[in-house]
Amino acid sequence: MRRRLILSTLAVVLVVVAVFGISLILVESRSIENSARDSVKSEAVQLVSVVESRIVAGEQVSPATMDNAVPENRHVRIDVPGKKSITLGKRREGRVIEASQTGAHGERITVRQGYSTVQDELNRTLLIILAVALLAVAAAAILAVRQAHRVAAPLTDLAETAERLGSGDPRPRHRRYGVPELDRVADVLDGSADRIGRMLTAERRLAADASHQLRTPLTALSMRLEEIIATADTDDPDDRATVKEEATIALAQVERLTDVVQRLLTNSRDPRSASAVGLDLDEVIKQQVEEWKPAYRSAGRAIVRSGKPGLRVVGTPGAIAGVLATLIENSLMHGAGRVALRTRVTGNQVVVEVTDEGPGVDSGLGSRVFERTVSGHNSTGLGLAVARDLAEADGGRLELLQHHPPVFALFLSRETVGRGRTGENAA
CATH class of the missing domain: 3.30.565.10 (Histidine kinase-like ATPase, C-terminal domain)
Structure with a gap:
């Protein structure tokens, strides 16, 4: 039973963790990707502002003047009308996140970011979610073991109590477990133990009373039979009359024995009868x-x-x-x-x-x-x-x-x- 309780609890926890974990991964991946796109777009807007201010001021727009304005790990292309395109930063291969922005004087800024940065962020998020999921499963396993013990141990104890009752030990144990349903079963078993104890006591008392009550009339009956045996072989009419009298008394003793047995049995069923x-x-x-x-x-x-x-x-x-x-x-x-x-x-x-x-x-x-x-x-x-x-x-x-x-x-x-x-x- 403990194993079933633990496995069922863990199964529920794993399903919940899987559902919420997958949902959280999807939401986080989209959020990270959107955040990266917004960041690249924001950088493109900032660079357009820088280039435009230099054009207005009559300053030169060259790789040397623009190098400090380009964020790290970005590939930037600056297209100014009438001038050669300027490229800054390392060119990114494969999947990239790109954003372009056009200024008031026709200048166009294109910013690219490699997707590897986004992937690294996604991997860190996945590791955090996985660690939290493992902690949740471990905590659930500990709680499942404790709960299974809390439920299974009282049931084992109740089974032992029932076994004791079946083996003839009617002493109530008066144990409670803090679980209403199990405490109810314990109350019923203790009540049954009390009733069985009273029944056994009544049966033992009946046996003791019967043996004691029957001893006295049996003693008297044996004495009467001895009197009959002592006078059975005589030819004296008086002795024969004595034999008849003793036999009559012995018969009365037998009737009394029958009455004693009937009374004891009746009292064992209902003492008020x-x-x-x-x-x-x-x-x-x-x-x-x-x-x-x-x-x-x-x-x-x-x-x-x-x-x-x-x-x-x-x-x-x-x-x-x-x-x-x-x-x-x-x-x-x-x-x-x-x-x-x-x-x-x-x-x-x-x-x-x-x-x-x-x-x-x-x-x-x-x-x-x-x-x-x-x-x-x-x-x-x-x-x-x-x-x-x-x-x-x-x-x-x-x-x-x-x-x-x-x-x-x-x-x-x-x-x-x-x-x-x-x-x-x-x-």
Whole structure:
């Protein structure tokens, strides 16, 4: 591209120089020739005046008296009536410029100038025009190279930017080149880089959220299957009933997995597309307690629920279950002692508090515990971040109310006022 720009610029300059140069040569040659003719004619007039003055004064007109009046490099012929013609200067051969003038007493002066003098002047003019043309072409070449670099370098840079985008590097370069059209292309590429970066971030976030959200129900499902395997070969009717119960719970876990996948895919397309409904909070809490009961039993710990029953909230069952499952799993992995789920009402909101008897959350983390990749126990740092996103998608919020012992609270919108009976059931 640079070569084409340089050649095209030089071609234009050469055409312009040729057109104007030839025109200038023609004009100058004619001007020089006309000037020479005028000069010869003027000299002839002057010599006629000199000869006439001598005739009037009665002085002799001879080569000796007229030699000083003849210009150098001229051939002059003086014809006086009744006298022999006088010739002065070297006779010119070839092409000459000639002018004749006749005086009042019949005298005639003829002045000749060789064309070589005119040709020398024309040659000097041609050299000057040629030098100016070469300077113009050289300046044009320098400007063409600079302009080609100014245009080609940004295009090369933009091509590299587009190549980087295609290779998966969406970082915008924010480079501008001082050319409006190229700057517009750079703006479009930077905008595309921002959009691609957001899309890649969303895809990575979806993959991380999906892997984390699926881990909890898969863990619970594996525990249920282990219970089924442990009681599959027994003839005890009670054990067979337990197998049926465990199989039913495992099927519910599969349905929950399907709901989690569907919700993650829906949120990846539009985070505002969650369909909140009125639901019985006791059913969700009971489901979670039943799911995690075997894991806590194996760890020699207990999980209990207390607080105000019969509360109805507005939300998505899968999202609320996912938030509670994350809190319960964190208490199992990082906490100690008994884990308690307590429900209460504050204003027009229902609060589900999850606490345990462990060391709690490092006070240095504070609210940063909900940030992605932030973890005080060498975990992925995604659980609480995903749980907060799920809560906010349903119009609720997840907060850390107390560090030691840890108290996490899930705030949900209340649908109706429940009955005021309080009880406690240990699992």
